[in-house]
Amino acid sequence: MAQIPGMIKGLAVTFNTMMRTFKNGSNTVQYPHEKEAPPIRARGVIALHEDNCTSCMLCSRSCPDWCIYIEAHKELAPPRREGGKPRAVNKLDRFDIDYALCMYCGICVEVCPFDALFWSPEYEYSEPSIADLLHDKSKLGEWMETVPAAPELEAGAEKKKK
């Protein structure tokens, strides 16, 4: 007997939701026809800014799923100062992220000391074949175009020190 008011309340909730959906439409959208814009910090896909990468392997080693594959070789670059020694820099040969394995934890983005990895809210990259979910260096580079500009810092926030 004590449960009856609660039951009626529950029935009212579902009925009111039904009437609201009739009048104002649903909370969902019909996906392929209309799309919701994900928030700019949504974790859609990880983009690679290749020039920033020093192939330090931090991302690869911190990845819980081991889904980042990096290969690199050393190259000599011209010296910074006149008459100096040529610098040795790491040149990326391969930087792959296997999105079939990735669990979107974002540890690689957090751990990157040189701002080479970014989150992009782009989410439409499903593939008929699972092997095509392995995004290589150039594809990860293309995602850079979809990375939104970083939001403004709060007023009075401490600027990042160089």
Added chain:
Amino acid sequence: MMSVLAIEVPYWGQSLLRVLGGLVAVLLPAGTIVYVFLFKMMSFMQSRLGPMEAGPYGSMQLFAEVGKWLQKEDIQPDNADKRIFRMAPIVVLMSTFLLVAVVPFGPDAWFTNFETGVFYALAVSSISVLGILMAGWSSANKYSLLGGLRAAGQLIAYELPMVLAVVGVVIQAGTMNLQQIVLAQNAGSIFGSDIVGNPYVLTQFVGFVVFMIAVQAELTQAPFDMPIAESELVSGYMTEYSGFRFLIFFIGEFATAGVFAMIASTLFLGGWGIPFSWFGWTDMDSVANWMNVAGPLIVFTKMMVLVFLIMWIRFSSPRFREDQLQRFAWKVLIPVSLANIMVTAVLKVAF
């Protein structure tokens, strides 16, 4: 010879019409219920649109689903008792078709006009328990067996209040013939006013509530869906069924919902009739012939109202626990319906 719409129909024609009518009376409501309530109403209650792609507003979705199920592989477990496994869904669906046979749709539009229609309806409605037990046992699966046993326990527990709730109607109408019950409701009067006839939902309201709760449990719809609890028993007795055998169970579930709602509308809402006083009819013979066409539509409308209630409660309620379910049936519903019978009988004699 029987006349439908003043056309004489020979016996073989009548049989053919009855078979076709039976198929229509079971499958059309089932399809409508699945689309209107399961696809659309449930979606709207969850603030989404439901299927929208197949046909206008997804109205052809059911055909797509049926096509999908028919394509699927027909899997039978190795240890299953194959013959019983194959028979079980058909037994469940059969009880629905047997049940619709007694529902009257008009003054002449009926399949059979049993003198003991109520008795027959209550008897064949429990055949589905047999099918469910067969399915649960023959699947050679723990979950199926548990689901089957739960279903059996539940259906037996709720069969009783259902029978007792109907007894009140039978006492008041003084007949077990469903056609006569319809007549008694529409030709009757309540407190001397015959403006709405005497639908038994007014005088037998307790019986109606008990009957609808029992129907909810018979159909294993939430909050009484322990036998097919997907989160505990992986859909219970349906676990091992796939493809068209699952489809038969699925059709059976919603067809039975429709047919039970038809029986409930016949018993409590006046069935195919409209209050006879509106047109000055007094008995079955004076009812106009067009009621044979309007009658099915009226039954269908009343059925939709009752199925709306069933589905509304289904979509809004969480599941009972097994012991709560049994306690509710034996300690609440049965005493209430017994008291209802007593009061009805006393009032029947008093007036």
